Amino acid sequence: MPRSGDVVPDATVERLPLYHQALVELARTGETTVSSVKLAELAGVNAAKVRKDLSFLGSYGTRGVGYDVDFLTIQVSRTLGLTGDSSVVIVGFGNLGQALAKYGGFADRGFPVVAIVDADPTKVGTAVKETDGVVVQHVDELAKIVRSQGVAVGVIATPAESAQSAADALVGAGVQSILSFAPVVLDIPETIPWRKVDLATELQILSFYQARSGSLQHPA
Amino acid sequence: MPRSGDVVPDATVERLPLYHQALVELARTGETTVSSVKLAELAGVNAAKVRKDLSFLGSYGTRGVGYDVDFLTIQVSRTLGLTGDSSVVIVGFGNLGQALAKYGGFADRGFPVVAIVDADPTKVGTAVKETDGVVVQHVDELAKIVRSQGVAVGVIATPAESAQSAADALVGAGVQSILSFAPVVLDIPETIPWRKVDLATELQILSFYQARSGSLQHPA
DNA sequence: TATTGCTTGTTCTCAAATTCACAAACACGG
DNA sequence: CCGTGTTTGTGAATTTGAGAACAAGCAATA
Ligand SMILES: NC(=O)c1ccc[n+]([C@@H]2O[C@H](COP(=O)([O-])OP(=O)(O)OC[C@H]3O[C@@H](n4cnc5c(N)ncnc54)[C@H](O)[C@@H]3O)[C@@H](O)[C@H]2O)c1
Ligand SMILES: NC(=O)c1ccc[n+]([C@@H]2O[C@H](COP(=O)([O-])OP(=O)(O)OC[C@H]3O[C@@H](n4cnc5c(N)ncnc54)[C@H](O)[C@@H]3O)[C@@H](O)[C@H]2O)c1
Numbered sequence: 001m002p003r004s005g006d007v008v009p010d011a012t013v014e015r016l017p018l019y020h021q022a023l024v025e026l027a028r029t030g031e032t033t034v035s036s037v038k039l040a041e042l043a044g045v046n047a048a049k050v051r052k053d054l055s056f057l058g059s060y061g062t063r064g065v066g067y068d069v070d071f072l073t074i075q076v077s078r079t080l081g082l083t084g085d086s087s088v089v090i091v092g093f094g095n096l097g098q099a100l101a102k103y104g105g106f107a108d109r110g111f112p113v114v115a116i117v118d119a120d121p122t123k124v125g126t127a128v129k130e131t132d133g134v135v136v137q138h139v140d141e142l143a144k145i146v147r148s149q150g151v152a153v154g155v156i157a158t159p160a161e162s163a164q165s166a167a168d169a170l171v172g173a174g175v176q177s178i179l180s181f182a183p184v185v186l187d188i189p190e191t192i193p194w195r196k197v198d199l200a201t202e203l204q205i206l207s208f209y210q211a212r213s214g215s216l217q218h219p220a
Numbered sequence: 221m222p223r224s225g226d227v228v229p230d231a232t233v234e235r236l237p238l239y240h241q242a243l244v245e246l247a248r249t250g251e252t253t254v255s256s257v258k259l260a261e262l263a264g265v266n267a268a269k270v271r272k273d274l275s276f277l278g279s280y281g282t283r284g285v286g287y288d289v290d291f292l293t294i295q296v297s298r299t300l301g302l303t304g305d306s307s308v309v310i311v312g313f314g315n316l317g318q319a320l321a322k323y324g325g326f327a328d329r330g331f332p333v334v335a336i337v338d339a340d341p342t343k344v345g346t347a348v349k350e351t352d353g354v355v356v357q358h359v360d361e362l363a364k365i366v367r368s369q370g371v372a373v374g375v376i377a378t379p380a381e382s383a384q385s386a387a388d389a390l391v392g393a394g395v396q397s398i399l400s401f402a403p404v405v406l407d408i409p410e411t412i413p414w415r416k417v418d419l420a421t422e423l424q425i426l427s428f429y430q431a432r433s434g435s436l437q438h439p440a
Numbered sequence: 441t442a443t444t445g446c447t448t449g450t451t452c453t454c455a456a457a458t459t460c461a462c463a464a465a466c467a468c469g470g
Numbered sequence: 471c472c473g474t475g476t477t478t479g480t481g482a483a484t485t486t487g488a489g490a491a492c493a494a495g496c497a498a499t500a
Contacts (some may be wrong), residue, residue: 081431
C-alpha cells in the first residue's frame with residue numbers, strides 16, 4: 001500500500017496537475033464526489049491509470065462511491081507541494097513577458113507574479129496594473145528582489161542568447177525552480193529543477209504526426 | 221537495421237526537434253561534423269539515446285568521425301515532415317495571441333503566421349506589422365481563410381471557456397493539427413493531432429520537484 | 441443483518457524506453 | 471598497406487509505464 005512518503009513516478013507527477021484542474025472544476029460545479037471513470041474522462045486519460053496514479057498518494061477513495069472532490073483536491077495539492085503561494089519573478093518584459101505579466105491565470109493557480117525585471121533601461125519603471133501594479137525593475141536588482149520577497153520561481157522570457165545569463169542570475173539570486181521559454185538547453189545546477197516550454201518544438205512534433213496522418217493522435 | 225519507412229517511437233519524436241535545433245546552431249557556428257557525444261551535450265540528453273534515436277531515421281553517421289551536420293539536419297527535417305512551410309492561424313488576439321503574432325520565431329522555424337482571427341469585433345481590422353501586416357479577421361471567416369490560404373496549423377489562444385468552440389471551428393475549417401494554450405482538455409477527432417501547452421501545469425510540476433528538492437532534476 | 445451493485449486498489453502481463461557495453465567500421469598517419 | 475584510435479550502430483539487460491482484469495470493500499436498501 002503506497003503512502004505519501006513513497007516515491008511518485010515521474011509519469012504520474014506529470015498528470016497530477018491535470019487531475020487537480022479537473023477537481024477544481026468539479027468543485028466549482030458543485031460536485032462532491034467523483035469516480036475514476038469520470039475523472040479520467042475530464043483529464044483525457046485512461047481510468048485505470050487515474051486509479052493507479054491516485055493510489056501513489058494514498059488510499060483516499062471509497063469503493064462503490066468514488067473520491068471526495070474536496071479531500072482529493074487537498075491530497076493532490078499537498079503531493080504537488082501547492083500548499084501556499086509560490087511567488088514568481090518574470091525575467092524579460094518583451095512580447096511574451098508582457099503577456100505573461102498581464103495574464104491572471106498564474107495568480108489564480110497559486111503563482112502570483114510579484115516582480116518583473118528587464119535589462120533594457122527604457123522598460124524599467126513600467127507598471128503592470130493586472131498584477132497589482134508591479135513595476136518593472138532592472139535585472140541587476142534581481143538578487144535583492146528574490147531575497148526580500150522570497151521569490152520561489154523564475155520565469156525566463158528573454159531572447160535565446162540571453163537565456164543562460166538570465167538563468168545564472170536567477171540561480172545566483174536563489175530561486176528554487178525555473179521555467180524557461182527560450183528555445184535553448186540551459187546549464188543549471190541539478191539541485192534546481194527547471195523546465196522548458198518551446199513552441200517551435202511543439203509545432204514540429206505536431207508536424208510529424210500530421211505527416212503520419214491519423215496513425216496516432218495527441219500522444220502528450 | 222531501421223530505415224526511415226519504419227516506425228519512429230514517440231519518445232524519439234519528442235526529442236528530434238531538440239536535435240534539429242542543436243544541428244541548426246552547429247551549422248550556424250560553422251561546424252561540419254558532430255559526434256553523438258557532442259550532440260547529446262547540446263541537447264541535454266544521454267549519448268546512447270542520441271545514437272539510438274538517430275538510428276531510427278537510418279544509418280547516417282560515419283564510425284570514427286560522427287555525423288555530417290548538414291546532411292543530418294536534412295534527415296531530421298524530413299522525418300519530422302518539415303519540408304516546406306506550414307502556415308499557421310492564431311485564434312484569439314488577446315494578451316497571448318498578440319505576443320505570438322509579434323513573435324518572429326515561428327516563421328524562422330518554418331511556421332509563418334498567415335492569419336489571425338478573433339470573436340471580438342473591436343479587434344478585427346488590427347494589422348500586425350511583425351507578420352507582414354497580417355490583419356485580424358473575424359472568427360466567422362475561419363473556414364474561408366483556412367481553405368483559401370491552405371492553413372495547416374491552428375493555434376488556440378482564447379480563454380478556456382471558448383477553447384472548445386475554437387477547436388470545433390478549426391476542425392470544421394479543415395486545419396491539420398492544433399496547438400492549444402487553453403488549460404482544458406479538448407474533444408478533437410483522433411485524425412487530427414493536437415497538443416496542449418499549459419503554463420500552470422508546468423509550474424505545478426516544478427513545484428513537486430522543488431518540494432522533493434534535489435532528489436531529481438529536470439525530468440523533461 | 442444479509443444481499444446487491446458499484447467502484448476502488450492492486451496484481452499481473454505486456455509494451456516501451458533507457459542504458460550499457462562492445463563489435464564493427466572507418467579515417468588517418470606512418 | 472597496416473595498425474591505431476575513435477565513434478557508430480545495435481544487441482541485450484534493466485527500468486519504467488500502460489492497461490486489463492478482478493478480488494476486496496463499502497453503501498444502500500430492504
Ligand atoms: N513572443 C512569443 O510569443 C514567444 C513564443 C515562443 C517563444 N518565445 C521565446 O520567448 C523569449 C522572449 O520572446 P519575446 O518575443 O518576448 O522577445 P522580446 O525581444 O520581445 O523580449 C525580450 C525581452 O528581454 C529583455 N532582455 C534581454 N536580455 C535580458 C537579460 N539578460 N536580462 C533581462 N532581460 C533581458 C529585453 O530587453 C526584452 O525586453 C524568446 O526566447 C523567444 O524565443 C516567445
Ligand atoms: N497570457 C498568457 O500569458 C497566458 C499564459 C498561459 C496560458 N494562457 C491561456 O491562453 C489563453 C488566452 O489568454 P490571454 O491572456 O491571451 O486571454 P485574453 O482574454 O487576453 O484574450 C483572449 C482573446 O480571445 C478572443 N476570443 C474569445 N472567444 C473567442 C472565440 N470563440 N473565437 C475567437 N476568439 C475568441 C477574445 O476576444 C480575446 O481577444 C487562455 O486560455 C489562457 O488561459 C495565457
